[in-house]
Structure formats: structure tokens, C-alpha cells
Amino acid sequence: xxxxxxxxxxxxxxxxxxxxxxxxxxxxxxxxxxxxxxxxxxxxxxxxxxxxxxxxxxxxxxxxxxxxxxxxxxxxxxxxxxxxxxxxxxxxxxxxxxxxxxxxxxxxxxxxxxxxxxxxxxxxxxxxxxxxxxxxxxxxxxxxxxxxxxxxxxxxxxxxxxxxxxxxxxxxxxxxxxxxxxxxxxxxxxxxxxxxxxxxxxxxxxxxxxxxxxxxxxxxxxxxxxxxxxxxxxxxxxxxxxxxxxxxxxxxxxxxxxxxxxxxxxxxxxxxxxxxxxxxxxxxxxxxxxxxxxxxxxxxxxxxxxxxxxxxxxxxxxxxxxxxxxxxxxxxxxxxxxxxxxxxxxxxxxxxxxxxxxxxxxxxx
Ligand code: NAD
Ligand code: ZN
Numbered sequence: 001x002x003x004x005x006x007x008x009x010x011x012x013x014x015x016x017x018x019x020x021x022x023x024x025x026x027x028x029x030x031x032x033x034x035x036x037x038x039x040x041x042x043x044x045x046x047x048x049x050x051x052x053x054x055x056x057x058x059x060x061x062x063x064x065x066x067x068x069x070x071x072x073x074x075x076x077x078x079x080x081x082x083x084x085x086x087x088x089x090x091x092x093x094x095x096x097x098x099x100x101x102x103x104x105x106x107x108x109x110x111x112x113x114x115x116x117x118x119x120x121x122x123x124x125x126x127x128x129x130x131x132x133x134x135x136x137x138x139x140x141x142x143x144x145x146x147x148x149x150x151x152x153x154x155x156x157x158x159x160x161x162x163x164x165x166x167x168x169x170x171x172x173x174x175x176x177x178x179x180x181x182x183x184x185x186x187x188x189x190x191x192x193x194x195x196x197x198x199x200x201x202x203x204x205x206x207x208x209x210x211x212x213x214x215x216x217x218x219x220x221x222x223x224x225x226x227x228x229x230x231x232x233x234x235x236x237x238x239x240x241x242x243x244x245x246x247x248x249x250x251x252x253x254x255x256x257x258x259x260x261x262x263x264x265x266x267x268x269x270x271x272x273x274x275x276x277x278x279x280x281x282x283x284x285x286x287x288x289x290x291x292x293x294x295x296x297x298x299x300x301x302x303x304x305x306x307x308x309x310x311x312x313x314x315x316x317x318x319x320x321x322x323x324x325x326x327x328x329x330x331x332x333x334x335x336x337x338x339x340x341x342x343x344x345x346x347x348x349x350x351x352x353x354x355x356x357x358x359x360x361x362x363x364x365x
Pocket of ligand 1: 040176245268291
């Protein structure tokens with residue numbers, strides 16, 4: 001089969017590789033119908049994730065069809081259409097029993113496209129299939145659920161739920177990439193008074209307004225702290241969600257919140273940030289952080305099925321799976337291509353729902 005293989009920092013190629021097989025009875029093999037690329041894949045390609053070894057197939061977000069299952073897989077059948085999550089759950093360890101699948105010590109956690117071969121491929125081996133994949137309702141298209149593999153549960157759990165967003169809150173979201181925009185969408189479920197989005201890219205701020213932000217601030221020209229204080233009568237936001245991963249944006253979040261406020265860090269940080277305890281200690285702030293667990297995926301799937309969570313606007317570019325190399329170039333150059341998420345589609349199989357929105361959305365980018 002063909003797959004996108006990481007060959008060390010700066011090097012990737014679309015290679016012929018051996019087909020995956022069932023290795024242990026809890027595995028399934030899935031044909032990938034739709035896949036996508038994440039900012040984390042770009043981090044790997046920069047060499048920022050040394051645990052990912054050269055030779056690994058990248059990708060941790062996909063929708064596919066089960067083509068083979070191990071003898072211990074009991075809740076899934078060949079032919080089932082499933083969402084593959086960025087987080088795998090052994091279902092048996094202490095953390096999985098606490099729904100903290102991201103911390104799984106039984107061989108799960110973030111493994112696809114990191115510790116084992118990933119999902120930008122024609123087929124993939126899926127460990128712990130019973131406890132790790134989600135059946136997709138027949139009426140939903142692949143790209144309506146594809147972003148529930150990672151960005152939506154990440155923004156919702158690590159941003160909105162950790163930040164304890166409540167009705168009436170002012171929520172400030174720093175960073176309007178796919179994660180920040182998914183936080184806009186899922187914070188909106190709680191009817192906050194204001195969703196304020198801060199970014200330096202006008203195109204992304206426009207998308208934030210489309211998705212429900214009522215205040216957008218371009219902090220390359222406007223003092224974001226002064227603007228948020230003015231909006232909130234001098235108090236500050238109830239919740240700040242950090243969705244960039246830089247020291248300055250984390251520190252901005254600590255300044256943006258009111259006394260007693262919550263800071264939910266989602267960004268992956270490569271450098272230490274200063275925690276100004278000398279000024280923060282008296283303000284009763286709560287700071288949270290974490291890797292996504294994806295315990296919210298069933299709930300998010302229900303919301304998509306009920307039409308309460310509109311995920312299609314995230315899909316800005318469509319490519320056949322065989323053009324994954326070009327898709328990477330487009331995704332990595334988001335500043336000029338305006339890419340948010342790309343959809344990589346395998347050729348449709350007879351009788352299976354295929355990606356249908358590509359043509360309709362072609363003009364979006
Ligand atoms: P992205 O790079 O696409 O978006 C980041 C946005 O931040 C961009 O729109 C950029 O213009 C903006 N930005 C950069 N510098 C800024 C500044 N100084 N002030 C304001 N805005 C600025 O990233 P993404 O895919 O949306 O991911 C956001 C973060 O979330 C990344 O750090 C990513 O690694 C992290 N992440 C965390 C988890 C988790 O489980 N915690 C999971 C996935 C991604
Ligand atoms: Zn586990």
C-alpha cells in the first residue's frame with residue numbers, strides 16, 4: 001500500500017510500504033477513507049517530537065472502514081465505518097478507567113503517527129479497536145466527523161471544559177488556528193456573553209467571526225489586554241484559552257483574566273514561559289493544561305448528528321489521498337493558502353458514502 005512516511009527532520013515521502021496486518025487479537029485493520037493533516041505533523045517534521053522515529057507513517061486523524069478484525073474484537077464488524085481517534089485507549093489501565101485515555105499506560109494514548117504507524121495511508125492497523133474507535137452514523141459524511149479525531153475534542157476538553165466556561169462568561173481565546181477556532185465553536189455551546197478571539201492573521205479572525213466570535217482583536221496592531229479590559233468594565237475575561245503555544249501568548253492569557261478567572265492552556269509549548277507569581281498569587285487564578293483524552297467524542301458525535309455542531313467550515317482544501325505530499329505543502333503554507341484543514345480522500349468504494357462537499361466548498365479557499 002501507499003503511505004506518507006516520515007524520514008527524519010524535514011523529510012517525508014509518499015512510499016510503497018507493507019500492508020498492515022493483525023498483530024494481536026485486539027487489533028483491527030481499517031481501510032482509510034478520509035484522513036487529514038495536523039499542526040502536530042508539522043512539529044514532527046521540524047524534529048520537535050524525537051519519540052517519532054524515522055520510518056513512521058504519519059497521521060492521527062481519519063475515518064475508515066474495518067476490513068479485518070482480530071479474534072478478540074467483539075463490538076465491531078468488518079464493513080463498519082469508524083472514526084479513528086488521535087487517542088487510543090487500552091480500556092483496562094487505571095487512567096482509561098478514569099476516562100483519562102490520553103494518559104493510558106496500557107499501550108494507548110497518542111500512538112498513531114507518533115509511536116506506531118499512523119493514518120495518512122491506504123490502510124492502518126488499529127490497536128485496542130473495541131475501546132478506541134467510534135462507529136459513525138450512516139447519515140454523516142466523512143468530513144463532518146473527521147475533525148472529531150483531534151481538534152474538536154482537544155479544544156472542547158482542554159480548552160472549554162478545563163476552563164469551565166459557563167453561560168454569561170466572557171471567553172478570550174488567544175490563537176485562531178484550527179484549535180482556537182474549534183474552541184470558538186464549542187465555547188458557543190455554553191452561550192457565553194462574549195467570545196473574544198485574538199490573533200495576528202486577519203483571515204483567521206474573519207473565520208472566527210464566521211464561527212461565532214463577537215469580538216476579534218488583531219494584536220499585531222491593537223493592545224489586546226486594553227481591549228479586553230475595556231470590554232469587561234476593567235475586570236478581565238472569565239476564561240482565557242491559550243491556543244498558540246508561545247511564552248508570550250501564555251503570559252498574555254494570565255493578564256487577560258479577571259481575579260478568580262481560569263486559564264486553560266491548550267498550546268504545546270517548546271520553550272518555558274514565565275509564571276509571574278509575584279503579581280498573580282493574589283488574584284486566585286486557576287491554570288490548567290493537558291493532552292486531550294477524547295472522552296467527549298461520543299457527545300460531540302451526537303451534537304454533529306443533531307446539527308448542533310457544524311464542523312464543515314474547517315474543511316478548506318480537498319485532495320485525493322495519493323496527493324498527500326501536495327496537501328502537506330498547502331497546509332504548511334497556511335499564511336498564503338488560507339488552509340485550515342485539508343481532507344484527503346481515498347477513492348470511493350461502491351455502496352459507501354463518499355466525500356460530497358468538496359465541490360461545494362472548493363471556493364472557500
Ligand atoms: P496553528 O499554528 O494553526 O494556529 C496558531 C494560531 O496562533 C495562528 O492562527 C497564528 O496566527 C496565531 N498566533 C501566532 N503567534 C501569535 C501571537 N503572538 N499572538 C496571537 N496569535 C498568534 O495551531 P493549531 O493547530 O490551531 O494548534 C494550536 C496549539 O494547540 C498548538 O500549540 C498545538 O500544538 C496545540 N495542540 C495541543 C493539543 C493538546 O492536546 N493539548 C492537541 C493538538 C494541538
Ligand atoms: Zn489505558
